[in-house]
Amino acid sequence: MSDAKPSQRLERRFAALKAEGRAGLVTFITAGDPDLETGYEILKGLPDAGADVIELGIAFTDPMADGPAIQAAGLRALKAGITLRKTLGLVEKFRKQDGDTPIILMGYFNNIYAYGVDSFLADAVAAGVDGLIIVDLPPEEDEELCLPALKAGLNFIRLATPTTDDARLPAVLANTSGFVYYVSITGITGAGSAQSTDVEAAVARLRRHTDLPIAVGFGIKTRDQAAEIARAADAAVVGSAIVSRIAGNLSGNGAANPGLVDDVLSMVRDLADGVRDARR
Template structure:
């Protein structure tokens, strides 16, 4: 039997319900907090909904991002070099919420920065800032007492990753405390490492739907509007991260500073992805 979705009324729940009513999938975008600097990062964050992002993942920079490929790892290092830290990440969320109270925002990263900040303080500050969910890639279900259960108690969705190697025996444990949506990582390995075939994604989504009623977002390896559309035909969301982060990097000057066109160029790219997602089922 599929696990029943945790009953809640969060921005994530409302957004996916609205997307379902529209008969389309959503575009989930990822950028790294503070990349390439705080001000540019805030401008990107504020511009993403207008460019077509339905859900935003904001990466928490960390010095040892074991699941990230070269693009996102480099973005984190750029951010850290320019003063990124957890307090400033939450400042970005606050700045975003001043003009947008509807778009779901999920912090994504690793447990170490949260543990260092202090779990109880982090959850209180994150909730107050306007964070809707967490994706913490290095905390398995066996460690749910560390962060997952306290996050749910604080009213913050805890989004879990599943992969092609997460078999039917393992899925119930992975999904037990998951809320908001399920993030299916369509390829094994680090971010930006390649892409799965459309048939493989469709088969995986069908299998996951037998286990959960939560929305399913598929990511890793989506770099073009066409790939985003292919995922959007079968899943509830298409996640794009590395391709957006690479677009940020492509708009830096020789000294690593943002060029005048960076924000506009990145958001224009997101618009093409959004168009792919929105036209997928027409």
Template sequence: MPTRIDRRFRALKDEGRAGLVTFTMAGDPDGPVALEILKALPAAGADVIELGMCFTDPMADGPAVQAAGLRALASGSTLDQTLAMVAEFRRGDDTTPIVLMGYYNPIYIHGVERFIREAKEAGVDGLIVVDLPPEEDAELCIPAGQAGMNFIRLATPTTDAARLPAVLENTSGFIYYVSIAGITGTAAPDYRSVASAVQRLKAATTLPIAVGFGVRSAESAAMIAESADAVVVGSAIVEALRLSLDAEGRATSRTVTAVTDLVRDLAAGVRSAARVKEQA
């Protein structure tokens, strides 16, 4: 049965454009404001939402996302609260896909069977768990798929032809291509290399290809959108949030609009790529 993610990417294909995937951290800078941001993202132009599950040792995250996780932890954010946040979002939006992104430890502590059941009930559509390799698919990937959730895998510039089949085997929803080698938000992508990598992936799978890491502006989003099925933006969004906070790290009247204004700009950039393709 198609998931919300499947339906959204099908709709994007019918529209002839790439999608915008936005990342925010659950509980950053506090629960109520994080929920307000989450609810505002679709109207601002987010096609798919990645919601971060904060963790004390986020080894793949750059400074901006690490700081967001620390703010969330300081605000008391928990996995239970993250799932409750999704459930509250679903009361007003039953169409926008939500992907939980994070690390396996909090899920393991929560209990895998319990997590899958509660995530599905809350309205979660997919999972990105960056520290579970394909060799551990039986831990979470396969059970999540059996429950009707997509498990999204990351491919990187170092994922060679020998490794790629294992990465793709149980992946569903979309492939998240990491455009740079390293942690999030620390470098700009090489657009020609990204386009070449997307074509290589498309030759190996029918799944949509979303490209992230290093996308900071409408212009860079437009460049990525020329070849990818979706553009993922995270660090730039959580950094815009950080810059809106007061000296004590608390939300201000500017916090929600700082995020939504940037997302609108990014969405406009992604959509401009579709117009360029039409004119070509």
């Protein structure tokens, strides 16, 4: 395992956002949804549509933290033949046209454990991955993946939640890098929306504990909601709403309708406009 410095794309992107005086838009899609070709076309188009950071979901059969929309996306991707190796291949393909937009892989440890931690980390770095969000590995298990990931040169982004109290936060933040992902609601993805006043208070509390950028997600569905979050946080994260838009553009047999990619990217542009207008 190398002693590489973590990827600098996230650091550069958040520094650029700060210089522009605005928050960023983080978009989530599941790799290979609804099929490998269409999924890649969406991925490829996200930066021009306004995504500042991309979270790429690793499809998994038992996504315990995810709601129905992302669960369904994972099942579509698995049915279409996605694997973790093919997910890394999508990132490698993306990197041939975009060397600047950070890509974070988000998922569960099972896939990585089955792949082999050392092999996965080496292949992820080679493909151009910038960081990991692995939702089922607590800080007590940092030696399993977090510390090896940091050593290999990947950021490890940790989740903080409304139930993460001040006594727990130091452990959560100890080996976190890149940014902190604040989950604004309790429960699964897509379950509801947080009140902006609650988010403001939570972000202020996190800032007392860390200098890392703070991204807020779970429950952001509209341009106005993204703008509200962007006024308080360093980035707004949108996932279930985008994945639901993909699902809404499928035919009865699950195939992608001709206008799917354009419609999804149009939605991302609208969200990005909301984020960009938030502090004007």
